Amino acid sequence: MGKPAQQQENISLARFKRALFFAPIIFWSCINLAGWDHEFRVSSSKNSVDPVSSLRSFMQEGHSTSGGTGHIQRDKHQSPRPKPDRKAYKTALDLLTAYRIDTIFCLSLLNVSCDNMPAYLQTKSYDKLLAIRQSLEKFFKKYEADKHFRKQASKIKQVGIYKTIKIGKKKIWKSRKQIPALKHYANHAYQAVCTTIENIAQSTKILCRDFLKTSMGETAQYFLRRFMMGVSQSGIDIQATLNREKRNGPCDFARDLMQKAKTQPIRETLGDVMQLLSRATINATAVFVAVSAIAVTIETGVAAATGALGAIAAQKFFEPLALSINLDGSVAVESAASSGVSFWQAIATSIAPAVQAFTGVVEHTGNLFCLMENRGVGYGDTNVFIDDLGNTLDLRDFERLKKIDTPVKVNRSGSNVPIEGKPNSIVTTTGGHKLIYNSEGKVLYDISEKRIKVYIWNKSTSGEWFVNRGSKTKIFRNQVPKKLLEMLEF
């Protein structure tokens, strides 16, 4: 009997200790609930403060007063709401502009609420998005580094950020810290940009993954890689080619393809497709239709287009299937009974007015894949990279090269780069660059961490070799794929 009594005593002691521990917390909470603090209180419907509302509040009031969720209650003892501070607004805008953040973006930053920001940014081109992100990154670097700038920025109204503090397992207390409004807003914008980029990349990744599931296996992957290369290459040529030839290119292409598909195995047909894709006319047609489907998906975010892409690429080349594609308002429909040629004729007719619109989208798509590759969130394990000029690089081409350990001594003026070397080899120069020699032993690439220089070899009528120069020869400027750098041991 004594043992249970002792246990009872221990339990009581434990309860007492617990009560002693929570007493000050409960007391403190009561004080706050009674409104004795001079801070704003946040409704209990949310534990953390929504930065969006904080910004919205700023926009409505013209200055920063506090964070909140829209359920903010002003304390009775608080002084009347201050008037909008236009000067602070203007100073923020001037500072952001002065520090090279895009003016249009500044305006949107200060006028569009954060919850609308992703949607707003999605309507802009991808280049713009990336430029904004770069600007913001610079802004933060500048902000951290430049004392004068920080001083100026801190003069702008402070904005309140609530911070949740955990006591025990519950979030029961929120404190507020002050940070300069400028940094706060720039941070929100930066997050919005990053989220947008991430969303687009993810949706495309899903799109591509679904495409790979369209029962085409290895062949589909191969096709997809080549297709992605074509996306960027053909983008700029589409308009020019169609204008120049003034004919329905897709019909010719489709007719040839359908004829071939009837008489030869699928893999051989694919081989032909690859060859045809390398010609500008074909690029401008075959790739175009598929790209349009991707572009539609990216632009609208409609997952349904995933099926359309798979259907176009997987079934269109091989078997008739009921399919409906909506391109920029023009609709081409193929029934099971209609022939391939008529389908392509319909496509050609329907896409004609949409060519202009899609040309830009195609470029963005190319940039997108380039971005995805560099971020390591690409479609599967592809080795194909595309730069902003549409140049492509297949890392599998580098796999068969033999690395030569002895470095090549290049003099200080860089004038004695050996233009010929061991066929299919990689050598390192004393300047730290990597020289790649082709199967004929001629230098093909000079790769540094910042760019790839291409040596374009030509042969004169007299049989003399010469190297082309000019702006075509620098590719992947400041965007050399990390995977390649790792492969080359930079």
Added chain:
Amino acid sequence: MDEIKKILSENIFDWYPSNYPSKSFIDTAMNHVNINDLISVAGLLAPEFIEHEDHVFFKENVKTLLEKKKIFPCPYGYKDKKEIERYYNLFHLGEFFLATQNEASNDTRMLYKFGKLLIYFWRKRLKELFPNKSFSFEIEYDLYDEHGLCLTFWQE
């Protein structure tokens, strides 16, 4: 002494890998340079420069970028006019003689003279094309992403 005479001093003949009987530039050109070589050199000394959005560029370097409208934004993130021009107008002196490299082209003194000559003629050409603008030139090692002796210019 005027500028070009200073650059083209006959002492340069002492740097030539092979001795010529006459220390005369004209004699050397007459005997060793054929007409197509000479005309090509004239094209190099008076190349095409292009003005685009208030920037002046060495056209050979930006031809493709202009066609594809990819000059701006600069891939390295440069926003300053001077930096943009300085980057795009980069001319690698050392690599110029890649396919025709010999003992002379590996001589840094010769390459430096070559750079000074280009500056002399390009400055005149730029003055002719853009009389209201003035330009600064620079010869320096390892500019931007290049290894070796480089030349570049920008608007002052």
